[in-house]
Amino acid sequence: MELQNLEAFLHVARERSFTRAAAALFLTQPSVTARIQALEQEIGRPLFERRGRTVRLTEAGEAFLPYAQRALELVQEGAEAARETEGRGTVLVGATVSAATALLPDLLETFRRDRPGARVVVRYGHSNEVMEMLRDGLADVGFVVRPLHEPLVTVEPLLTDDIVLITPPRHPLASRRRLAPRDLVGHTLISMQWGEGFEEFERWLQQELGLRSAIEVDGIPLGVILVSRGMGVGFAPHRSVAPYVRAGMVRVRTVRGLPTPHREVFLALRRAGRLSGTAQAFVDLVRRAFRRQAQAG
Numbered sequence: 056m057e058l059q060n061l062e063a064f065l066h067v068a069r070e071r072s073f074t075r076a077a078a079a080l081f082l083t084q085p086s087v088t089a090r091i092q093a094l095e096q097e098i099g100r101p102l103f104e105r106r107g108r109t110v111r112l113t114e115a116g117e118a119f120l121p122y123a124q125r126a127l128e129l130v131q132e133g134a135e136a137a138r139e140t141e142g143r144g145t146v147l148v149g150a151t152v153s154a155a156t157a158l159l160p161d162l163l164e165t166f167r168r169d170r171p172g173a174r175v176v177v178r179y180g181h182s183n184e185v186m187e188m189l190r191d192g193l194a195d196v197g198f199v200v201r202p203l204h205e206p207l208v209t210v211e212p213l214l215t216d217d218i219v220l221i222t223p224p225r226h227p228l229a230s231r232r233r234l235a236p237r238d239l240v241g242h243t244l245i246s247m248q249w250g251e252g253f254e255e256f257e258r259w260l261q262q263e264l265g266l267r268s269a270i271e272v273d274g275i276p277l278g279v280i281l282v283s284r285g286m287g288v289g290f291a292p293h294r295s296v297a298p299y300v301r302a303g304m305v306r307v308r309t310v311r312g313l314p315t316p317h318r319e320v321f322l323a324l325r326r327a328g329r330l331s332g333t334a335q336a337f338v339d340l341v342r343r344a345f346r347r348q349a350q351a352g
Contacts, residue, residue, distance in 0.1 A: 200250025
């Protein structure tokens with residue numbers, strides 16, 4: 056039984072579509088179909104049935120699914136164990152863009168210094184998508200900005216980050232020492248989704264100040280670029296924009312009296328199974344780093 060056929064089976068089962076599975080595997084749809092047919096021929100039973108545009112598992116497919124998952128996991132764990140003997144293990148990290156920008160540069164720099172032979176793969180997604188990566192074994196470690204409930208994933212708070220105003224370097228608000236929410240009236244607002252509390256904060260700006268964003272973006276990097284070009288001002292977690300501040304692209308100011316002055320970032324891990332030595336070393340580094348920061352703060 057070929058591993059590539061098992062992998063195709065799991066992707067079709069997850070996506071409920073041959074087309075989407077082919078895209079995820081960077082294959083053509085006929086190639087995925089051929090792999091599924093070869094697997095069905097080997098097993099002697101159909102594994103999928105088509106219903107309109109959707110695909111669902113047959114009874115035989117449902118029975119085969121957990122064994123296929125475990126078989127692929129065992130092969131991956133075996134390969135990882137072999138690499139671990141030479142310190143060349145891999146860590147799969149899932150993170151929101153804002154959490155990754157805030158946390159990973161320093162963490163990865165330290166981790167690569169400690170384990171130069173290790174490999175780190177970072178995949179982006181919204182908090183719910185990162186939780187799904189962990190649940191499905193596509194990530195070892197997750198960084199999320201919403202503490203979503205997922206029975207197979209445990210979540211622990213890592214840090215609390217201040218929400219700050221970001222402005223172009225030469226903006227009138229950039230030189231003000233003290234800012235209150237009313238000082239924003241009359242300025243163009245660019246909204247950047249940052250996680251828990253964002254929607255309530257946006258409603259407060261509308262209801263209390265009559266401010267509505269001219270542009271809303273699903274991610275902080277684009278929002279920062281727009282602000283740096285003088286298109287408006289916006290709010291974001293301080294650590295997520297710190298690299299852009301150091302580069303001179305934008306400036307930050309604290310605004311007193313905001314309803315949501317902080318944003319939390321959480322570490323997410325699978326409840327079941329044991330992490331590889333490399334992944335566990337990365338988790339230990341994360342916990343140590345933020346324990347020290349909490350003590351220093």
